[in-house]
Amino acid sequence: MPRLLVDTRPLRASPAYARLWWGLGLSQIGAQVTVMAVGLEVYHLTGSTFAVGLLGIFALVPTILLGLYGGALADAFDRKKVALAAAGVTVVGTGGLVLHSILGLTSTVVLYVLAAVTAAGASMSAPVRMAIIPRLVGNDLLPAANALGTMTGSIALTVGPMLGGFLAAFVGYGWTYTVDLALFMFALYALVRLPPMPPERATVGHHTNDAGDAGDVSEVADAADEPSRRVGFRAVWEGFRFLADRPNIRMTFVLDIVAMVTAMPRVLFPAVGAVLIGGGETTAGQLTAAIAIGSLLASAFSGGLTRVRRQGVAIVVAIVAFGLCTSAFGIVLLLLGRSSGERPGVVVWGLVVGGLCLVGAGACDAISAVFRQTVLQAATPDHLRGRLQGIFIVVVTGGPRLGDLVLGGSAERFGEALTAFGGGLACVAIVLALAAWQRGFLRYDARHPTP
Template sequence: MPRLLVDLAPLEASPAYRRLWLGNALAFVGTQLTLVAVSLEVFALTDSSFAVGMLGLAALIPSVVAGLYGGAVADRHDRRTVALASGAVMWAATALIAAHAWAGVESVGVLYGLVALHSAASGINQPTRGAIIPALVGPALLPAANALNMLTFSTAMMAGPLLGGVLVASVGYAWTYTVDVVTFLAALWAVWRLPSLPPDRSAAPDDVGRGGLSSVLDGFRFLGTRPNVRMTFVADIVAMATAFPRALLPAVGGTILGGGEAAVGVLLASMAAGTFLAGLFSGTFTRVHRQGRGVAVAIAAWGLSVAAFGAVVLWAAPLPDGDPRLGSALAACAACLVVAGAADSVSAVFRTTILQSATPDHLQGRLQGVFVVVVAGGPRVGEMIQGTASAALGEGATLVLGGVLCVAGIALLMRVQPGFLHYDARRPTP
């Protein structure tokens, strides 16, 4: 049984990683509290779902721009310093959001600006932390470390929204933001305790003085000549662009299944639950060496799960409101999304590990920056495609078609680049 559960070896082997993991666990929950509270506050101030949606735009653009340039910064400077400075800006942005609430300012424009600032700092912080982890745990423990990170993230995704709603309802916005201000100090403390972590430029001494756009382009040039690393991005883009179902969940849960907001919440929580279960039982796959094959299988499972979800929706669509079979349909849909969330988590662990293991240290930050952009942008593209297609095909048919296209897409990618299926973690080749 212990070999099935999450591997705790990275926590035992590296005190620095253990402190970072614990600090991030608290910070992830606090960040989710703030995200939920900001959304609720903007809606309370505007009574507009469009205004709430614009929060996503305010966060996405700075995250994409800062993610690309932040990775270049992490490859030129001490990564402990970069992580500490960007984390301090994130903390300051949250503190200002809390101060905004305590002062009773009630300005949507100020909230947009502070969310954008927080997102920009996060765009620098995320690739830097991703580049730090290999130096703390070593190549052999990278899969287990990434699974542990996924476990804390999924826990925060489940607990954060629930706690955020409860706290806003019980103690208000100001105290909810203040909880995040306090918990984020744990992450800053963990980074403060890290040793100096300058990038290793011995493999590319000419890269020392490069910066700005040319440095970012060097990362893309590396991707152009390294098929295994490149495939970790392309495969995820295919999975998210064809079969990311989140945009359709309100219509499916609230209208087709007739469960209203509660049903939508169940469907959203189901994907997070799948991610959590994959992390909890990550001992079943973190010891796999053929990680390229693992990515392909996981993405195919993601596509099949989304297609099965769509098939249930097609079956349930003609049922009248109040039909008892709608309850069974909701349960079946939730089960499909649990499997989909687990499959996506497995894919993410393998893709992250391949990226970290097969990328030279002096390029880690830049490639992690591209990873942040893909992770942030891929689902947004998928939501746009799925939402547009559903207007013509309906939700059920769109989900089935998207799942089928996902499976076909990953099969085509593996046919075009069969070497990815033979990628072996014991001999990482980019």
């Protein structure tokens, strides 16, 4: 049993990593509190699921631009300084949400803009943080550090939405956003305490990382890819050019986009809590947390996944199961029916059974994420890893936001129940079609990683 659990050695080996892990873990909880609160506030002001979905579109553009640019910055400048700059953007966005509430404003446009600012900061910082962690723990402890990061993300997705729904219901939106701002200070402290992290020059041979661990590196770049501050469109384009000729890495991105656009039902939760299951904001938070509970369970007991070699097959199976779980959630909603107004109480069986469907969806999504990240890391050369991680961040954050718009628009026309049911089935059909088209992806072997 201990061999199935998460390895905590990185926390003991690197004090800088331990501070960053704790700081980012707490700040991720705060970020999820705000994501839930902003969605609830928009729904409260408009009564429209489509309006909640528009939050995703307003955040999508900065997510794409700064996610890609952040990856290029991670390969060119001191990563500590880039991370601090991104943190400043996040503070501005969250602080704006606090002021919006304190001043008693009710503008959804302002909420959209501030949500976009916070998304910009998060998208810019994520690939930089991913590039920092190997420097802190060394290659030997990197898998354990990634597992710890997955666990904190799952905990944040479990605790944050429930806390956000509770705070929004009982203390108001202003205090809810203030909690996020306070928790983010722990991450800011951890970033300030980091050592300087200028980009390493491409070398061959032995080196020592920032944690004091020795390791081997190979030549990772030619002269043009030395840390020459080249961070414009050409640098970003090199990552896309590499991706265009690597079908296995490309399929991991495409499959994730399909799953998130067709079958991630989170945008439906405010309406589900109001008129189908009942319970309002609290139910919406619980349903969101159910997905994260499944992810947490899968990541906490992920030791056995290291023995899986046919990782392409594993990704396809996990995403198909994800779609089926979303369709099962839709069936629960269909059985509940839609009332003419808001439900005065909670339909307990609907919350329990629907929540279990979402727990299954979260577990499948986490398993897919483990293998998609593994394929990306194993098949990408080091000198392009920052830029590919930038593309990865765009996919994993932009896909769900685009899905919010698609499913939100569908719910306005067909209802939340049919949207969840049909979206899950569409996910299954598209993924199986893609797998049949790209059969080489099903033959991917972790013992011989090929991009």
